[in-house]
Amino acid sequence: MENDIIEEMTKYRTFDGHELDLFHAHPKTGSKGNIMVVSEIWGLTKFLKNFSKRLAQLGYDSLAPDFYSRPDDRNVFTEENIMDAMRPLWALPEDKRRDPEALKTIMSKFSENGRKIFNSVVQGREERQKTMIRDLEALYDIYSKNGMKMGIVGFCMGGGLSFQVSTQKKFDATVVFYGASPKNIDDIKNISGAVLGIYAGEDGSINATLDQVVSRMVQYKKDFEMKLYPGTYHAFFNDTGMSYHREASDDAWEKVKAFYGRYIP
């Protein structure tokens, strides 16, 4: 099957004039439609590229942007540096990790790039979220022009971004893997296509608003399906990560294939 697709690193011009890296995998001939693939906080990883290739093998143009490919971010937001930004926080109890006073006690433990990332999380979070959403809107605007059906799928951070962007652009099919619900939950009324939500059973903060998601999906009569996998943890679908759960992951993949097959045939 690998021979049936083409994979390439390319670029696209986003809203602020920067060119972002884009992993584009697609069938050699023909395409059923475009599916945007939105990353975990770790960025454009091997996992994300492999997932994009699996979609391409199903006949889709899969488009995975690298949010961290602006010049100021490229060498800062690496997997290793993001991990460096997380590691010092383990020294604090979970309920103290957002406490400014408690954070002062561990600031010396951050690497230089880890501190830059952590500062971005604490001080620059709103701006960065807006930027990523506008990056996705820009990608949508470019690829929806060809008249093909549009899908989106995202994981964790990318799941939250996909959910939010699906309230702002007209996607035919949205898949959310354990992502945050839209901040304004009533934005759900603006979703135009179908939504498939996939969640881990043991994922407290992500799942805390799922009751509201279900409620609004019913209230606004949306085409919505959801699967929660008991006994699994956040990122269970990531087969390069330690919370990978093979049975749940295999089942979720079958659901994703069927879902896109139905809405982007």
Next chain:
Amino acid sequence: MSAEDSNEGIFDGCFYVWVNVTEKYMSKDEKKKFNDYEKSENEKS
């Protein structure tokens, strides 16, 4: 809790989710990255 009640955004929210995930799985392997792990290593455990 409603989504609006939370002060958390998507970026910082996911960062803190991952702090918990990496702590759960990585605290004894501090030099590894989360995504270093391949299927085979998962399946061994």
